[in-house]
Amino acid sequence: MMGVHGFKLHLFFGVLVAVIIAVAFGNSSPQLIRDRIRETDNPFMQSLLDMLENPVETARFFVSQVTLFSLIVWPLIIYCSIRIMRVMFEPLHVERKAGDMGYIMDDGRSKMEIANEMMRRRRPGNLPPVYPNGWFSVGRSMDLKKGDIWYKSMLGLELAVYRGEDGEARILHAYCPHMGANIAVGGRVKGNCLECPFHGWSFEGKTGEVQSIPYASKIPSNAKTKHYKCLELNGIIHLWYHAEGEEPSWYPPDVKDIQAGKMKYHGKTDHVVNAHIEEIPENGADLNHLTHLHEPILFTGRDLRHTTGGLGQYMSHLWEGEWHQDKDISHIGVLNLKTKIAVLGVTLPAIEINAKAEQVGPGLVYLHIFLPIFGEALLIQTVTPLEPLLQEVQHTVFAVPGMPRILAKFALWAESVQFERDLMVWNHKTYEAKPMLTKEDHLVGKHRRWYSQFYSENSPRFQFKKKDGLDW
Template identity: 35%
Template sequence: MANLSLCWFIMSLSSALFISYFCVDQAIIGTKSLIAAGVLFLYSLYYMKFRRFFYAYIPENPGTQFRGKMIPAHPNGWFVVSTTEELKPMYVKAVNQSGHNIVLFRGEDGIAYALDAFCPHSGANLGVGGAVKHMSCVQCPFHGWLFDGKTGNLVAGNTLTPRKVEFYTYNEKVGTCKLDPQEILTKTGEGLVNLRKYLLKEQNGYIYAWLHADPKAKPNYEPLDFSDVEKRLVYKGVSLNKIFSHCQDVPENGGDIRHFIYVHSYLLPFTTLLGAKWDAKWCRGDDPELKQKMKHKIPWVDDHKQKLLDKYLTKENSSSIGIMSLDMCSVIGGLAPKFFFNATVFQVGPGLVYLFLISPYYEVLFFQHTTSKGKFEHDVFHELYASWYLPHWITALILRLEAMQVTNDTYVWNKKMFATDPMYATDGEADMTILTWRRWFGQFYEGCAKREQDRDKLTW
């Protein structure tokens, strides 16, 4: 992206000079040529800034604070671990995502592979300084051990023959008493070495990894394929919000339909003249009355919504998907609310959210994905795809305003405790919806508590 912007800048500047040169009248550069050159130069700056806009909100880390009793920090599911653009052939990358340390690399064969990051020989991270060898292998940067991305096996040379080694363990008494040198490291066996291999899926320019507490668990849903959307909408940029809270707080926004009234009542940070009135609904994807509950009063909006439900919901994935319908009416200067857009939101597992936004004026897709770097540190990305005819500054503004709304949530999230003993006002729809949402989301924590306990024993 940066290279394209630089090329555009150089081309624009060259064109400006070219125009100036051929519009010279003897020794005096004509006014029109200067204006043309200036306009072209300013447009090149505008294009570089707004064509693919990036905005980041990174607040100060609140540090250690009271968080309350916790459920597991990392759920199971599909998570984005890279973009296709970033993972070029022969590229090796260290990934820390949702409690999993991974070496991600693209082989000479063009295929992306993911294995456990740490070499069992001496503990080096294969993603830091590792190199691609023999089409599909990653080489440890410390002592050159080779691991085949296709199988996870430790192999010997380009024949990819599995390599046998001896296993040793430190005596638990080390440091507690005097031991004979032979007792410090004891042989426990011998055999082949195999690193955990992670299932990857590459589509729409993203690389997803299936991350589960049980290495043998198979996916019961897939990331949505929005290739048809990419044919009519143009990629416009991405925003980043850094969050310091429990990872569940982020997707829980979808089921917390009441918070919109208090957290998202204004669209701009510097004035109350532009307000918003929200109407939100949330349902499980496998609710037998889903289509009726999601029915919209505006026919063309309802038609769009029902087509999305038919396209993406299946018998196999519906229990792992939550559906939200969100109406936004703009309130300008206290006047009557006017319908502005509706978003049909697919919460796909714990880590992926697709917001299909339709308006009388434009169409937008926000693809939200989260990189969980620690128990209380998460990078939340919103990738924007928008109607081709929208000016770059408009789509940059849309992206910026979306990030601002997430920032409003962040002010609360980063200072809250996790309520493991919550109370609900059962006389209203809002609290019953969030109760239903939390029960639905709980399915993604299967086996995570034990894995987290085992991992914590090894965390320094």
């Protein structure tokens, strides 16, 4: 018979060879096929024919090769192969819940216990209004299927988000004006309306008007609930919020390549940050923190206690950047960024990445990452206030067709690592209304003046009360 390696090789290519035989000798008799194979004097084909003609002997040989070593090694090889395939070809999905990241877990308490204690102990500072005016993400389009309903609490609002049978997303006030039931909990999508689970009142999502009441002979003329302006764009469901109830004065950019499907989806990450919303986009103008917090090579991890040790002593990121307000569109701030890698202080000329981040309003960022040879990856960041000092931050990455998925996923993973370094600071810091700045920090003040345009007279504020604790 054949050796062990020959057997495994034949087993691997068996199906392929069977197909070849079927094609080559499809109209021949079995005996003629055997004769033709014998005539070829091909060892590989001869061995295969031996296997087919002596199935009992082949089975005995296979059993004789099953050892403890092979029982361990082959499953391990299969597992590793599956993992590699997933890394190469499946989108990256990372979800961090409140308390998962940015806290030190050294005293045996749970993540949530430490997170809640830090929220109680932290001095909030003299905060700006907690809910700025603008477009905010309610969630990703891909996650809301036809007939789905979300109950969402954000911006001090209680919302019922659903997708009608026509495929459009709609947003209503969550509580039924009839008797106060939450229509997002147990409600049903009927056509393009949302039906209350309590008495069956049916609301149209674009107007808030009641379309039917099962037991009523007539619908009252004032029977309606509050509805919210909803915009689905670039794979995100947006809600317009304004403290004075004004109509939108601007809209997020329409990325045509995403809408047309030319830029492909490659992954997403979700985080929860215990901080004021303005702290997060302010990072874009704080260029000096890049050369300290984000200098250690990203492979050193997220925990700031350890990033400067190990590999961080020998490899580092070098950053150059500048931030400015867009000269034509006042609600857009622009960060141009360049990063290189240095080993033992020597810059690697072949590794240079350029990026452009557009801060669109108070809660949207479009980060364009330009990679040599492969083109552009677009990373969309959304920041949504769930509570006054609790932000939901989502990142979604798209890339041009020529970019391998693993490269787009690496860009998203790298952003996630760097973001989680900031998260460790945000979760513990206080907001300084009058920071002690040097002249090199002037962009921080410039960014705060730019961001203030998103607050108005009635924007909700957060107050610290000694007796009652935190309130707003």
